[in-house]
Amino acid sequence: MYGVIRGVRIDHPSTGRVMTRWRVLAPFAVLAAAAVATLSALAGSGGSPGLAALRICGHGSPPAVGYRYVVLQAWQYGQIAAIKRRSPGTQVLVYKDMASTRDDTARQTDISTGVSYGYANRYHSEWFLKDTNGRRVNWADWPHSWQMDIGSRSYQRAWARNVAREVRRRGWDGVFLDGISRTMQYPWYLNGRVLAKYPGPNDYARANTRFLRRVGPKVRRRGLVVGNINDATLPLWRRWIRFTSGVSKEWWTKSNAGRDTGMLTGAEWAYQMQLLREAQARNKVFIAISYGPADDMPAMDYARASFLLFARSSRSAFGYSPLCGVEPSTPRWRSDVGAPTGPAAQNGVVWQRRFANGIVVVNPSGSATVTVPLGGQYVQPNGTAITSLLLGPHSGAVLRKP
Numbered sequence: 001m002y003g004v005i006r007g008v009r010i011d012h013p014s015t016g017r018v019m020t021r022w023r024v025l026a027p028f029a030v031l032a033a034a035a036v037a038t039l040s041a042l043a044g045s046g047g048s049p050g051l052a053a054l055r056i057c058g059h060g061s062p063p064a065v066g067y068r069y070v071v072l073q074a075w076q077y078g079q080i081a082a083i084k085r086r087s088p089g090t091q092v093l094v095y096k097d098m099a100s101t102r103d104d105t106a107r108q109t110d111i112s113t114g115v116s117y118g119y120a121n122r123y124h125s126e127w128f129l130k131d132t133n134g135r136r137v138n139w140a141d142w143p144h145s146w147q148m149d150i151g152s153r154s155y156q157r158a159w160a161r162n163v164a165r166e167v168r169r170r171g172w173d174g175v176f177l178d179g180i181s182r183t184m185q186y187p188w189y190l191n192g193r194v195l196a197k198y199p200g201p202n203d204y205a206r207a208n209t210r211f212l213r214r215v216g217p218k219v220r221r222r223g224l225v226v227g228n229i230n231d232a233t234l235p236l237w238r239r240w241i242r243f244t245s246g247v248s249k250e251w252w253t254k255s256n257a258g259r260d261t262g263m264l265t266g267a268e269w270a271y272q273m274q275l276l277r278e279a280q281a282r283n284k285v286f287i288a289i290s291y292g293p294a295d296d297m298p299a300m301d302y303a304r305a306s307f308l309l310f311a312r313s314s315r316s317a318f319g320y321s322p323l324c325g326v327e328p329s330t331p332r333w334r335s336d337v338g339a340p341t342g343p344a345a346q347n348g349v350v351w352q353r354r355f356a357n358g359i360v361v362v363n364p365s366g367s368a369t370v371t372v373p374l375g376g377q378y379v380q381p382n383g384t385a386i387t388s389l390l391l392g393p394h395s396g397a398v399l400r401k402p
Helices: 074-086 117-123 153-170 203-220 234-241 266-281 297-310
Strands: 009-012 017-019 036-040 050-055 067-072 091-097 100-102 145-147 174-180 224-229 246-250 285-291 317-321 345-347 350-355 358-363 370-379 385-391 395-400
Touching: 067 074, 074 091, 074 153, 091 153, 091 224, 100 117, 153 174, 153 203, 174 203, 203 224, 203 234, 224 234, 224 285, 234 246, 234 266, 246 266, 266 285, 266 297, 285 297, 297 317, 297 350, 297 358, 297 395, 350 370, 358 370, 358 385, 385 395
Parallel strands: 050 317, 067 091, 091 174, 174 224, 224 246, 246 285, 285 317
Antiparallel strands: 009 017, 036 050, 036 067, 100 145, 345 350, 350 358, 358 395, 370 385, 370 395
């Protein structure tokens, strides 16, 4: 069994830029946040935005005290009580994939999907989607994952019933819902095959809408539903988040996991900021997730500063995730600047926002280097006091007051 959080995602519909997914993980890490994804509520009080530390391996250190959300695999329900004892305010979510079932586990319950392979294969063979050659479809890069018919009413009923019961029985606070996708026509999913039931360019998106409309509200009666949505057009994205408690956005400000590469600028950067603002305008949870090396400070600063520009609630959270579930090697990614004292403001290419204990500045330009007057004295992560800052392209800074 191999762990993933889904992906190649087209992040900006107008440019068609592809965000490359690389997360194929260790055995027994099954499908996404295998160890833990932790989302802090402690980055300031009084409505200040939070932090996230995404863990998607089957190993790693336990979550720190004080996180708002922790995402675990279903079979890790035994950790809930200990997490709650250490941090009573933490909400613990269970990872569930809506689009697949897996043939490499003997479990029938407490699994990473909504229905087990054994049950579907024995009682509902019609749930397995087929290609135009009449063959069942497994995913090219994850061959143990079999494509389910998310548009089937009976599949939707079974998925919602199973997951809602599990949430109640195990004491989960909600669900991290993966597998939401506009299309499966990516090399690592269908790899050129065509789903016989959903051959058209918008057919699978419509099936996603039906699933979310019918399943989302039922599961939300038991707790939060945070949907991992990455490849939707903006109108589709707006439609889908109506049926969830919130949304996760991967590849935040960065299109790959390499060092100082793939930084999003210009219209692509602005599009992600729009997603954050639109989610919050609807009072939805928003979780921004960036990937990269543990010590890539420029990428870390750019991603977090961009998030803090527009995050306006402690329900929103940012996470920078190195490989295999470790936290970044520096404490600067969790530096507390308190609650925002006003909205973000743009001056030329640079954005700024002031906080009770600091300031964030971002240059989302792809080429310009700018000297930014700060309007007061602030302290850099290395302890140096400054009144202005030189910002290169696709860079940001989170600065504290002295």
